[in-house]
Amino acid sequence: MPVETWLIFILGFMIIGSIIALELKDLLSAVISIGIVGLGVSLAFLFLQALDLAIVQFLFEIFALIILIRAFIGKEYHIQEPSRSHIVQTVITIGALLLILLLSINMFKALPGFGHPIFSTAKHYVENGGLETGSANIVSAIILDYRAYDTLGEVTVLFTAILGALTILRTKKSNGLAGGDHETN
Amino acid sequence: MKQTEGMTLIVKTVTRISVWLILLYGIYIILHGHLSPGGGFAGGVIIALAFLNVMLAYGRNFINRWVNIGFLHDIESSSAALFLAVGILGMAIGGGFLANFISHGKLYNLLSAGTIPVLNIIISAKVSMGLFVVVWTLSVFHLDKGGKDE
Numbered sequence: 001m002p003v004e005t006w007l008i009f010i011l012g013f014m015i016i017g018s019i020i021a022l023e024l025k026d027l028l029s030a031v032i033s034i035g036i037v038g039l040g041v042s043l044a045f046l047f048l049q050a051l052d053l054a055i056v057q058f059l060f061e062i063f064a065l066i067i068l069i070r071a072f073i074g075k076e077y078h079i080q081e082p083s084r085s086h087i088v089q090t091v092i093t094i095g096a097l098l099l100i101l102l103l104s105i106n107m108f109k110a111l112p113g114f115g116h117p118i119f120s121t122a123k124h125y126v127e128n129g130g131l132e133t134g135s136a137n138i139v140s141a142i143i144l145d146y147r148a149y150d151t152l153g154e155v156t157v158l159f160t161a162i163l164g165a166l167t168i169l170r171t172k173k174s175n176g177l178a179g180g181d182h183e184t185n
Numbered sequence: 186m187k188q189t190e191g192m193t194l195i196v197k198t199v200t201r202i203s204v205w206l207i208l209l210y211g212i213y214i215i216l217h218g219h220l221s222p223g224g225g226f227a228g229g230v231i232i233a234l235a236f237l238n239v240m241l242a243y244g245r246n247f248i249n250r251w252v253n254i255g256f257l258h259d260i261e262s263s264s265a266a267l268f269l270a271v272g273i274l275g276m277a278i279g280g281g282f283l284a285n286f287i288s289h290g291k292l293y294n295l296l297s298a299g300t301i302p303v304l305n306i307i308i309s310a311k312v313s314m315g316l317f318v319v320v321w322t323l324s325v326f327h328l329d330k331g332g333k334d335e
Contacts, residue, residue, distance in 0.1 A: 051222030055214075059230040066237060067320065134289025135219040135298035143224075144301045148283035151304070152268060155311055159265045162315040166258075169326045 004114060006047050014040035031068045035061060052139045190244035200242040207235040211313070218305040219298040225305035229312030236317045245324050254321060261314035267307050271300055 017036030024030040038061030045054035112118045125142055135141040143151050191197060215228030240248045248254075272283040279286030283300075290297030 052224060052227065055223055055227040056230065059227060059234065063230060063234060063237075063316065066234075066241070067323070070241075070324075130292055133285060133298055133301065134292060135301050136293050137219050137221060137224070139222070140219045140224050140301055140305070141298070144219075144304045145285050145299075148272070148304065151308070152272060152283065155265055155268050155308065158311060158315055159262070162261065162319055165319050166322055169322045 003047050007044055010040050010044050010047070027072050028069065031065065031072060035065050038064070052137075190246060192242050196242050200238055204235050204238055207238065208232060211235060211309075215305055215309040216295070216302065219301045220293060220295070225308030226312055228305075229309035230316065232309065232313035233316040233320075236313070237320055240321065240324070245321065248321070254318065257314045258318050260310050261318055264307050264311040264314070268304065268311070271303060271307065275300065 014037045017033050017040065021030045021033040021036075024033060038057065042054050042057040042061060045051075045057060125138060125146065129138045129141040129146075130136060133141040133145040135145065211228045211231035213228075214223035214231060215225055218224030218228065236248070236252075239251065243251075275284035275286050276282045278284075285299040285301070287299035287303075289299050296302075
């Protein structure tokens with residue numbers, strides 16, 4: 001089977017998984033079924049031969065699943081309130097999506113074919129990346145040599161995010177206004 | 186059976202054996218980041234997951250005794266500065282910010298690609314320690330409802 005067929009199959013699977021996650025009343029089951037989406041993305045990357053992305057996506061999915069499950073286990077809000085059906089809102093949403101699809105048909109015709117990118121930068125990287133950087137893995141060559149400045153920005157974003165989380169969740173009380181209460185060991 | 190912290194004896198025994206293999210796999214992914222798929226980010230998440238595995242199986246009081254959380258936080262913070270230091274060294278030696286100033290070596294060799302493995306190791310330290318410290322902080326965090334002071 002061609003890659004496109006597999007991708008359509010995985011996308012349909014992901015859509016079904018997210019709809020199930022929305023409709024389930026139990027929050028823990030909803031968290032587990034939302035994992036279908038992340039693992040489906042990982043599988044899609046595998047079929048597109050983007051192994052680096054597939055590995056990172058798979059690991060982060062497990063990481064997020066562990067945190068979400070730990071957050072929801074043993075909590076009182078385990079069972080969701082049954083939501084009322086909103087037929088008007090559903091119809092409006094589907095209508096708007098169909099309208100956007102109708103308006104963007106011309107744009108879809110102008111898109112390049114599957115697997116034929118219009119940018120020529122990638123061709124240079126694939127052809128000369130190994131010689132210019134000495135790295136056999138082209139992805140590493142791009143993110144740590146050609147685009148290392150972007151990676152520095154990424155590291156800064158991670159640093160700032162972790163700093164913010166640690167500041168909000170700090171456990172030591174300063175002037176009695178700490179966000180958290182330290183557990184007595 | 187005496188109620189102890191963490192999960193059952195089976196989980197603890199399996200964790201005791203498997204956590205070293207997970208750490209080894211993470212280090213492999215990091216060191217081979219310039220040769221095979223993976224790299225600093227993926228390997229860092231694997232190492233963070235290994236620490237998380239220990240924390241889930243043995244409980245967070247054990248992890249306080251096993252590793253020094255403050256030291257892990259220091260590694261996490263200093264690796265951002267180390268990344269910048271490599272960039273500035275590139276400016277001094279290679280003639281551009283984050284320039285690849287070390288010899289490229291032979292293609293497909295473990296010691297090749299100049300600064301790329303160095304940056305991979307720095308990023309893995311950053312990602313693994315950062316993610317683990319955040320999860321640890323979330324686990325020790327107890328929301329103060331503010332009822333006591335009224």
